[in-house]
Amino acid sequence: MLVPFGRRTLTGLVVGTSAESSFDEGRLKTALESLDEAPLLAEDDLWLIRFTSDYYHHPIGEVAAAALPALLRQGKGLYPTLEFITITDAGEGADVEALAKRAPRQAELLETLIDAGGDGLDADTLTATLPNWRRAAKPLFEKGLASRSERTTGPRDEADAAPATPGPELNAAQREAVATVRDADGFAAFLLDGVTGSGKTEVYLHLIRDVLDAGRQALVLVPEIGLTPQLIDRLQKRLGIRPALLHSGLTDLERLDAWRRARSGDAKLVVGTRSAVFTPLPNAGLIIVDEEHDHSFKQQEGLRYSARDLAIARANRAGVPIVLGSATPTLELMKHCEDSNYTRLPLPERAGGAEPPSIRLVDLNRSPAEEGLSEVLASSVSDHLAAGGQALLFLNRRGFAPTLVCPSCGHIAECTRCDSRMTVHARDQRLKCHHCGSSRSLDAACSECGAEVRPVGAGTERLEDALRKRFPGRTITRIDSDTTQHKGAMDAALAAARVGDADILVGTQMLSKGHHFPKLTLVGVINADQGLFGTDFRSDERMAQSIVQVAGRAGRENAAGEVLIQTAFPEHPFWRRLIDAGYAGVSTDALEERAATHWPPFSRLALIRSAAHKKTDAHAFLDAARRRIGQTEGVRVLGPVDAVMARKAGRYRAQLLLQASDRRALHALLGRLRPELEDDPTARRVRWSIDVDPIELF
Ligand code: ADP
Ligand code: ZN
Numbered sequence: 001m002l003v004p005f006g007r008r009t010l011t012g013l014v015v016g017t018s019a020e021s022s023f024d025e026g027r028l029k030t031a032l033e034s035l036d037e038a039p040l041l042a043e044d045d046l047w048l049i050r051f052t053s054d055y056y057h058h059p060i061g062e063v064a065a066a067a068l069p070a071l072l073r074q075g076k077g078l079y080p081t082l083e084f085i086t087i088t089d090a091g092e093g094a095d096v097e098a099l100a101k102r103a104p105r106q107a108e109l110l111e112t113l114i115d116a117g118g119d120g121l122d123a124d125t126l127t128a129t130l131p132n133w134r135r136a137a138k139p140l141f142e143k144g145l146a147s148r149s150e151r152t153t154g155p156r157d158e159a160d161a162a163p164a165t166p167g168p169e170l171n172a173a174q175r176e177a178v179a180t181v182r183d184a185d186g187f188a189a190f191l192l193d194g195v196t197g198s199g200k201t202e203v204y205l206h207l208i209r210d211v212l213d214a215g216r217q218a219l220v221l222v223p224e225i226g227l228t229p230q231l232i233d234r235l236q237k238r239l240g241i242r243p244a245l246l247h248s249g250l251t252d253l254e255r256l257d258a259w260r261r262a263r264s265g266d267a268k269l270v271v272g273t274r275s276a277v278f279t280p281l282p283n284a285g286l287i288i289v290d291e292e293h294d295h296s297f298k299q300q301e302g303l304r305y306s307a308r309d310l311a312i313a314r315a316n317r318a319g320v321p322i323v324l325g326s327a328t329p330t331l332e333l334m335k336h337c338e339d340s341n342y343t344r345l346p347l348p349e350r351a352g353g354a355e356p357p358s359i360r361l362v363d364l365n366r367s368p369a370e371e372g373l374s375e376v377l378a379s380s381v382s383d384h385l386a387a388g389g390q391a392l393l394f395l396n397r398r399g400f401a402p403t404l405v406c407p408s409c410g411h412i413a414e415c416t417r418c419d420s421r422m423t424v425h426a427r428d429q430r431l432k433c434h435h436c437g438s439s440r441s442l443d444a445a446c447s448e449c450g451a452e453v454r455p456v457g458a459g460t461e462r463l464e465d466a467l468r469k470r471f472p473g474r475t476i477t478r479i480d481s482d483t484t485q486h487k488g489a490m491d492a493a494l495a496a497a498r499v500g501d502a503d504i505l506v507g508t509q510m511l512s513k514g515h516h517f518p519k520l521t522l523v524g525v526i527n528a529d530q531g532l533f534g535t536d537f538r539s540d541e542r543m544a545q546s547i548v549q550v551a552g553r554a555g556r557e558n559a560a561g562e563v564l565i566q567t568a569f570p571e572h573p574f575w576r577r578l579i580d581a582g583y584a585g586v587s588t589d590a591l592e593e594r595a596a597t598h599w600p601p602f603s604r605l606a607l608i609r610s611a612a613h614k615k616t617d618a619h620a621f622l623d624a625a626r627r628r629i630g631q632t633e634g635v636r637v638l639g640p641v642d643a644v645m646a647r648k649a650g651r652y653r654a655q656l657l658l659q660a661s662d663r664r665a666l667h668a669l670l671g672r673l674r675p676e677l678e679d680d681p682t683a684r685r686v687r688w689s690i691d692v693d694p695i696e697l698f
Contacts, residue, residue, distance in 0.1 A: 002032040002075065011035070011075035013064050015046055035075055040068075045280045048314055055313075057670045057690045058303045066303050067278035069256045071124075078260060081152045082253070085137060086120030087113040091145035105136040113146055120149075125251040153253060164240030167202055168352070174199050177345040178206045184321040189312060191292075191333050192325035194347030196552025197354060197516075200325045201231075203347070204288050205238050207323065212239065212268050216285030220271045221307055223294035224248070225510050227273055229491055230498075239269065246272030246279060274299060277307040277314065287315045292324040292333060293545055295695060304691045327552055328545040328583050331591050335601040338591075350556070357523070357554040357561030359579050364568040369526075371466035372458030377524045377564050378470055385474065385503055389521030389559060392505040393463060394512055394550045397527065398480040399434075400426035400462045401455030404442075408451030417650040424455040425482070426462070436649035463526065464506050477502035479511050512550035523554040525565040532572055535644070536697050537599040544578060544586040600693075604663045606670060607691040608656040608677075609643070615652040617685040622656045624682045628673060629658075634665035651687070657697070 003012045009032060021028060041049075049067055053060040065073050071080055091110060100107035109130060113121065126133045140146040170178065173194075181190055194200045204220065211218045220243075222231070227247050235243055244258040244267035261267035263280040270279050274297055289297070289308050297308040308324065315322035323345075324333060336342040350356060367374040372395060381391045401424040404413040413422040415433035422431035424442060432439040446453050455462070464478045477493055484490035490510070497505055500519045505511060531543035547565065555561020567575065577585050595602050608625055612618040622640035629637055636659045643653035660666035670690060677683055 001034055004029050004032060011073070013040070013061075013068075015050070015060065015064075035077060040072065040078070042280060042282060044317065045278075047317060048278065048310065051313060051317075052303070052305055052310060054671075055667075056303060056305050056692050057667075057674050058305075062303055066275065066305075069259045070252045071256045072259075078256075079153055080256075081150055083123040084120040084149050084151050085113060085123065085126060085133075086118065086147050086149065087116070088144055088147050090143075091140070094145050103136070103139070105130075105132070106139055109133050109136045110140060110145060122153075122251070122253055125253060128251065153257075161236045161240055161242045165237050167205060167238055168199075170202060170206065171199070171349075171351060173347045173349070174203050174206075174351070177203050177347065180343060180345060181207055181321055181323060182210065186319040186321075187316045188321045189315070189336070189342040190321065190323045190345050191329055191337055191342055192323055192345045192347065193329055194325065194327060194345075195350060195356065196327045196549065197350040197352075197556045198327070198347035199351030200290070200327075200347060201234070202351065203345075204290070204323065204325070205235075207286055207288070208235075208239060208269060211285035212241065214285060216283045217262070217265065217267070217281045218269050218286045218288065219276070219279065219281055219284065219311075220269070220288045220290065221276060221297070221311055222271065222273060222290045224273050224296040226291055226294070227271065228494065228515070230494075230516070232271070235269065235271065241268055243267070243269040243271040246270065246276040248273065274307040277310045281318075284315075284318045284320050286320055287311050287318075287322040289322070289324045291326055293326045293328050293330045298693075298695050300696065302689075304689065304694070306693060306695075309693065328548050329587070331541055331587060331594060332601045334587060334591055352557075354556055355560050357551055357563050359551060359563045359565065361570045361575055361579075362564050362566045363570045364566055365570075369458070369566060372463040372526050373466050373470070374566055377526075377566060380522060380562070380564055381467075381471070381504065381524070384522040384562070385471070387521070387559075388519070390497075390500060390503060390505070390517060390519040391522040391524065392507070392511060392517070392520055392550070392553055393467070393524040393526055394507065395458070395460050395463055395526040396508050396530070396546070397423075397457075397459045398461070398482055398508055399423040399432065399459035401457050401459055403456045404431060404453050405456050406446035406449060406451055406453050409446060409449040411446055411448040413447075413453075417647070419645050419647045423459065426455075426465075427482075435645065438649075458526070460506050460508060467504055467506065471504065474503040475501060476504045476506065479505060479507035481508070481510065484510070509546070512546065512553070515553060516556055517553060518557045519559075520553055521555055521559045521561050523551055523561070523563045525550065525563070528565045528567045529569060532567075532569055532574060537594070537597070538695070538697075540574060540586060540590045543574070544583050544590075547578065548583045598659075598661070603659050603661050604666050605694055605697075606658045606666055607694040607697065608658070608688065609653065609691065610655070610686040610688040611648075611651040611653045612686040613651060614685070615646075615654075617682070618652045618654045621677075621680070621682040621686045621688060622654055624680050625656055625673065625677060628676050628680075629669065632665070632669050634662050635660045635669050 001012045001014055002009055049063050053063045094110060096107050096111055177192060192200050192203060208218045244261045246258050259279060262270045265282045289311050292308050298306045312322055337344040362374050362376045364374060367376040384391050403421050404424050413431055415422055415438060417438055418433055418435045420433060420435050423434055425432050429442045430439045431442050444452060460478055460480050464476060467476050477497060479493050496502055498517055525547060531539055551563040554563055577589060610618045610621045619640055626637060638657040640654050640656045643655055646652055658666060
């Protein structure tokens with residue numbers, strides 16, 4: 001609907017109708033225009049929007065905006081008429097190189113249009129890739145090299161996928177898992193608890209096949225970096241259909257198209273990242289959440305929802321089974337299984353007979369690391385390469401070095417806007433803040449005393465350099481967010497790594513998950529101590545997840561895998577437990593500890609955050625919140641306290657933690673509190689938010 005709003009006209013969504021109103025008639029306004037002939041969203045879709053708004057205590061309008069594709073949010077129709085720019089025949093034959101010398105921007109646009117082919121590109125998509133394309137377009141139109149038109153976008157023609165091909169015969173544990181889910185009648189939640197490489201994806205494939213055969217739809221949610229061409233390829237080949245994909249790399253029009261196909265029921269399989277949980281599915285039969293422990297399922301700003309938790313709520317409402325898979329399940333799900341709310345489906349062994357990797361510690365006190373690399377690890381890399389294997393070195397810290405120190409006066413380069421140190425980036429000779437994104441040039445001399453400064457510690461760039469020195473002639477590929485900024489760079493690097501074109505892979509978190517590198521036999525964890533003394537009650541769980549996930553990359557095929565972990569604290573009990581009893585051991589201990597200390601999943605949390613240019617403002621708001629909460633039965637209030645990084649991007653940040661053993665008490669309180677806080681005078685000077693079930697506490 002188009003509706004009058006003050007002096008403006010805005011797009012609104014009808015969420016309900018009524019014949020009466022408590023407002024005076026004179027204050028009611030008439031809607032200007034209906035934008036869609038039929039309701040855009042079905043009853044179930046509206047239910048999910050309402051549920052999300054209630055559960056996360058977030059304005060319903062913003063939830064609806066998050067749930068809809070951008071073009072619909074802007075008030076365009078389901079099949080919008082858009083401005084398209086298309087290459088002409090003359091443009092196809094133009095000399096791009098000659099043009100590039102005189103008018104590089106025009107050449108760039110021309111090339112983009114040539115790549116796009118006969119359908120052309122819509123204006124919004126062009127703006128996303130080439131922000132100032134319009135200036136370059138004018139001369140191209142005048143020369144007849146490109147043309148402009150208005151076109152109504154219909155459904156896209158989808159090429160048929162090749163017919164389905166069969167997969168491996170399921171093993172006993174996989175068969176049991178599939179059979180148990182098949183027996184579900186209506187809603188039921190399953191934790192597919194399978195070690196890395198145990199064949200979880202095969203289980204998903206069989207369950208999806210059933211749903212397709214029954215003529216219904218399946219929704220698969222994957223982590224942000226899990227939606228690889230490898231996975232899509234596998235789904236397509238095995239199921240013989242093209243899934244509708246929903247992820248952040250799509251243009252608005254592609255996203256709308258996938259959304260429409262899901263909404264009409266044409267798309268039988270919808271695969272997407274976090275926000276795909278809102279996709280309409282008129283005929284849902286199954287929901288799958290792969291790598292349920294992954295943090296990318298929780299949105300960390302604005303509407304702070306967990307796509308995993310909403311998926312469960314959605315399956316419940318739709319009366320269909322949900323399967324949540326992980327090699328390192330969260331304690332939340334483990335507890336649900338213990339309480340018998342959910343059913344645990346164990347896949348205890350690697351499929352296809354591969355052995356689990358062996359784990360060994362490298363004591364950094366005895367074998368010190370130089371530029372990140374200890375002698376023990378380096379010689380192990382040598383051995384594995386000599387045996388025809390591949391090595392992956394995991395270091396969750398990009399850049400050259402995390403700290404720049406002056407050995408003469410002790411000055412450390414810090415961010416001017418955050419309470420944090422600047423990271424040295426040697427490749428582009430800059431100091432960068434990984435928290436706010438600010439950067440400045442890297443000087444060789446100390447800004448305080450002029451002495452020569454020294455980078456301390458190692459990031460992925462430095463480790464890459466050290467490896468090049470140590471292994472000349474070997475192919476070394478670094479994969480982190482600095483090397484994969486260009487579209488497709490990540491996929492290309494991973495594809496090369498898979499076929500064995502890289503001998504040594506160096507990378508951050510993004511390398512640690514989901515990938516299958518057939519030749520990989522050695523995984524080295526460069527800096528494991530970051531998480532050992534964490535302040536968050538989730539530290540152990542997280543640390544074990546991240547190590548087990550990266551270790552799971554080793555030895556997935558025939559050759560046995562080995563994992564070396566560099567640590568300065570080899571006596572720490574965490575390591576013994578992890579090596580002796582694996583993730584199951586660490587997580588069982590952690591669950592007991594949480595029960596004793598009443599942290600989640602044995603209690604519920606909500607965090608109220610505030611940020612302001614003045615520290616006193618940030619605190620005044622939370623003090624007011626605390627006063628308004630007063631004594632609330634069943635809710636414990638902790639704080640306000642400064643955030644661990646008290647100043648970020650020029651703003652002071654503080655927080656108030658609410659803890660309750662009963663979810664209802666907490667939600668009743670938040671329901672009352674939110675409108676009060678919105679009207680509180682202290683709220684005008686801060687940015688504030690409510691985070692229900694926060695996963696980042698500090
Ligand atoms: P996960 O999703 O648990 O990491 P995948 O489903 O990707 O595991 O399986 C890991 C590897 O084992 C894949 O190469 C897959 O083709 C193979 N695989 C899975 N199930 C079987 C099976 N029952 N027999 C033989 N190979 C299998
Ligand atoms: Zn900063």
